[in-house]
Amino acid sequence: MNRHLPCLLLLALLATVSLGATTTDDGPTRLVPRLREGRRLSVDFTITNPYDRAVRVKRLFSTCVCFKLTVDQRFLLPHAEATISVAIDNSNTSGLQTQRIYVEFTDRRLEMITRTLQWMVVPDVAVDSIPPSGPFDRRPEKAIRRNVYLFTSHERPDELHRLEEIIMVTSPPLTRPAGGLKVTGLEYDGSLWNWQQRQIDPGTVLIVGRAANPDAEREPAVLKEKLIVHTNHPRKAKIELRIYTALDYEATDPWAELR
Numbered sequence: 001m002n003r004h005l006p007c008l009l010l011l012a013l014l015a016t017v018s019l020g021a022t023t024t025d026d027g028p029t030r031l032v033p034r035l036r037e038g039r040r041l042s043v044d045f046t047i048t049n050p051y052d053r054a055v056r057v058k059r060l061f062s063t064c065v066c067f068k069l070t071v072d073q074r075f076l077l078p079h080a081e082a083t084i085s086v087a088i089d090n091s092n093t094s095g096l097q098t099q100r101i102y103v104e105f106t107d108r109r110l111e112m113i114t115r116t117l118q119w120m121v122v123p124d125v126a127v128d129s130i131p132p133s134g135p136f137d138r139r140p141e142k143a144i145r146r147n148v149y150l151f152t153s154h155e156r157p158d159e160l161h162r163l164e165e166i167i168m169v170t171s172p173p174l175t176r177p178a179g180g181l182k183v184t185g186l187e188y189d190g191s192l193w194n195w196q197q198r199q200i201d202p203g204t205v206l207i208v209g210r211a212a213n214p215d216a217e218r219e220p221a222v223l224k225e226k227l228i229v230h231t232n233h234p235r236k237a238k239i240e241l242r243i244y245t246a247l248d249y250e251a252t253d254p255w256a257e258l259r
Contacts, residue, residue: 035090036175037123038235043086047103047113049076058106060084064099066091071103086117093147094123123147124175125236127229130166136206139170150242151209157221157247161214163193167207167241171233176203182232183207190225192218192245209243222246 035041049055054077060069068087076082086101096118103113128139129148140146151165171181180202186195194212199205207229222245229239 034120034122037093037121037125038091041088041090041119043088043117044083045086045115046081046083047115048081049079050113051110052078054078055110056106057082058104060101060103062086062099062101064097066093067099067101069101084115088117088119090121092127092149093121094126095146096120122172122174124171125181125231125233125239126168126170126172127239127241128168128170130168130206132164132166136166136168136200137204139168149240150244151227152244152246154246154248154251156249156251157219158217158249160192160211160216160218163209163211163214163245165193165209165243167209169205169207169229169231169239171203173203175233175235177232177234179232181205183229184232185230187228187230188225188243190223190243192223192225193227193243195227218247220247220249 054075057071057074057076060071062069066089068089070085072083072085074082084101084103090097097120098116098118101115101117103115105112126139126146127148129145129151130136130140131145148167151167153163153165155162169181169183171177181204182199183197183205186197186207188195191212193209195207195209197205197207207227209227223243225243225245227241227243229241231237231239
């Protein structure tokens with residue numbers, strides 16, 4: 001499974017990137033050019049039937065729902081080639097993206113063909129979850145906290161003072177609006193949370209959520225709410241965040257049930 005066969009880059013990235021691929025298990029195919037968030041990328045690459053018999057492609061799938069996959073022919077003679085087309089949606093992503101593509105045949109005895117695509121995304125506006133301890137002057141290093149659009153909390157309904165979410169909204173210099181990124185408004189459709197914003201620097205705003213009434217005791221419930229963040233960024237003026245809060249008397253670890 002670790003045979004690394006050569007991969008040929010056929011065309012530079014313009015509106016479409018065409019990539020040469022090999023047979024089973026080649027190494028990562030790197031897309032060197034940086035892409036801006038929200039720009040759809042079309043990638044074409046070839047696969048070769050590595051078997052001394054004809055095969056039929058059963059399905060294509062990947063590790064990312066952001067991919068739309070098509071193949072120009074599903075029946076391949078021995079060592080014949082087919083072209084896989086990948087449409088990539090870069091919405092709400094940033095940084096190095098690595099995803100795998102799988103080509104499965106109708107004969108399950110045959111090994112699937114796999115490909116790895118890598119590309120870099122520069123965000124217009126990134127949304128990250130920040131630990132209560134910070135740091136608050138840079139994006140978190142852990143991938144699980146980056147590009148987060150669902151925020152979950154789990155707390156006892158009589159301990160609302162423990163509720164806290166810290167959201168970092170950032171725009172890097174390359175895509176930042178003139179005069180800096182600003183949050184121009186917050187819309188929240190619930191009553192449990194109170195949301196406040198704080199400008200950290202020209203490219204960073206912190207949004208801090210705490211209980212609107214920390215001394216209250218509410219009925220046990222699971223609340224699914226929305227927080228809409230309005231910004232001055234022309235390409236990302238409205239960001240919709242989902243806020244999922246479980247109030248449970250059995251709660252101990254604030255994240256235990258919703259990890």
